[in-house]
Amino acid sequence: MHKVSIIGAGVVGTAMGYLLKERGYPIVGIASRTIESAKKAREFIGEGEASTDIRATAKKADIVFITTPDSAIEKVCIKVASEGGFNPGAIVFHMSGALSSEILGSARNVGVNVASIHPLQSLADVREAVKNLSGSYFCIEGDEVALSVAREIVAALRGKEITLEADKKPLYHAGASVASNFLVATVGFGLELFEAAGIGKEDSLNALMPLIKGTVKNIEILGIPSALTGPISRGDTGVIEGHLKAISDEKPEMLRLYSELGRYTVKVAIEKGTIEKDEAKRIISLFDKYQSGGDDGQDNNQ
Numbered sequence: 305m306h307k308v309s310i311i312g313a314g315v316v317g318t319a320m321g322y323l324l325k326e327r328g329y330p331i332v333g334i335a336s337r338t339i340e341s342a343k344k345a346r347e348f349i350g351e352g353e354a355s356t357d358i359r360a361t362a363k364k365a366d367i368v369f370i371t372t373p374d375s376a377i378e379k380v381c382i383k384v385a386s387e388g389g390f391n392p393g394a395i396v397f398h399m400s401g402a403l404s405s406e407i408l409g410s411a412r413n414v415g416v417n418v419a420s421i422h423p424l425q426s427l428a429d430v431r432e433a434v435k436n437l438s439g440s441y442f443c444i445e446g447d448e449v450a451l452s453v454a455r456e457i458v459a460a461l462r463g464k465e466i467t468l469e470a471d472k473k474p475l476y477h478a479g480a481s482v483a484s485n486f487l488v489a490t491v492g493f494g495l496e497l498f499e500a501a502g503i504g505k506e507d508s509l510n511a512l513m514p515l516i517k518g519t520v521k522n523i524e525i526l527g528i529p530s531a532l533t534g535p536i537s538r539g540d541t542g543v544i545e546g547h548l549k550a551i552s553d554e555k556p557e558m559l560r561l562y563s564e565l566g567r568y569t570v571k572v573a574i575e576k577g578t579i580e581k582d583e584a585k586r587i588i589s590l591f592d593k594y595q596s597g598g599d600d601g602q603d604n605n606q
């Protein structure tokens with residue numbers, strides 16, 4: 305089995321080290337910016353030498369994971385490559401979703417195979433990451449040799465793979481961010497409207513959770529566009545105008561966001577086949593009307 309070193313002993317590096325050790329990969333080195341993080345990761349993983357020496361850590365291994373924050377990956381790779389830290393025939397991975405394997409060019413230039421392996425997951429702490437990484441989707445791209453090892457690793461984690469061209473990673477990562485981070489932001493937007501309606505923040509989230517979970521379940525079971533419900537899906541212009549009027553009265557700064565999300569929702573409703581093109585036009589013209597100031601001619605488009 306390939307010997308593995310990890311540089312960057314944070315959430316992802318520690319969880320990957322733990323899982324790979326569990327699946328039979330010897331973890332030989334764990335390096336971090338601070339020795340405290342490296343030691344903490346070593347304790348969790350159960351093997352590997354903790355260090356702050358990234359060159360020495362890479363030198364022990366056949367596979368090196370650079371799991372630092374995205375902003376440090378290239379610097380770390382250049383440093384190890386320029387100091388001769390990568391063994392001949394070694395493989396270097398990073399796990400960023402936004403960056404491609406091109407960022408590991410300094411390793412490639414010294415004859416090392418490189419790839420990126422991005423877990424399509426939100427990993428907030430090590431214990432949760434260990435649970436969630438297994439069975440996740442992993443987006444992989446890079447050199448053929450590194451890709452074949454990436455596939456072995458994904459299979460060892462009982463994951464599923466998505467392959468991508470290097471230049472498509474920013475678009476792919478934007479998609480992941482919209483579906484995950486913007487979901488959080490959209491719930492925040494809903495909470496703000498509840499608050500404006502006089503419902504306390506905590507009660508609002510508790511009350512919305514069953515609706516949010518039900519919606520996510522519908523997405524899982526029915527997919528998009530079938531999971532869409534609500535006034536736009538039904539073409540109910542009276543209700544939509546009621547929303548727009550209330551928002552323009554109470555939270556005018558939110559009108560543009562509501563309207564832009566609404567415009568995209570109209571597209572989904574057309575795809576679902578529950579509204580016709582002329583109903584869609586009527587809804588869009590409502591958004592236009594309120595974004596340009598509603599009935600009173602006031603400019604709410606901020």
Ligand SMILES: NC(=O)c1ccc[n+]([C@@H]2O[C@H](COP(=O)([O-])OP(=O)(O)OC[C@H]3O[C@@H](n4cnc5c(N)ncnc54)[C@H](OP(=O)(O)O)[C@@H]3O)[C@@H](O)[C@H]2O)c1
Pocket residue numbers: 311312313314315316317335336337338339341342358371372373374376380398399400401402422423424425426427428
């Ligand atoms: N978290 C997620 O949800 C998630 C999901 C998918 C992919 N990823 C990717 O996984 C990678 C790691 O993310 P993370 O969430 O695990 O970050 P993290 O918890 O912040 O961990 C990063 C670790 O890197 C170490 N580090 C920083 N600069 C370093 C350097 N110059 N040399 C050596 N070590 C250094 C830090 O060490 P110290 O503690 O010693 O300062 C820190 O522990 C990123 O590429 C990220 O995009 C994250």
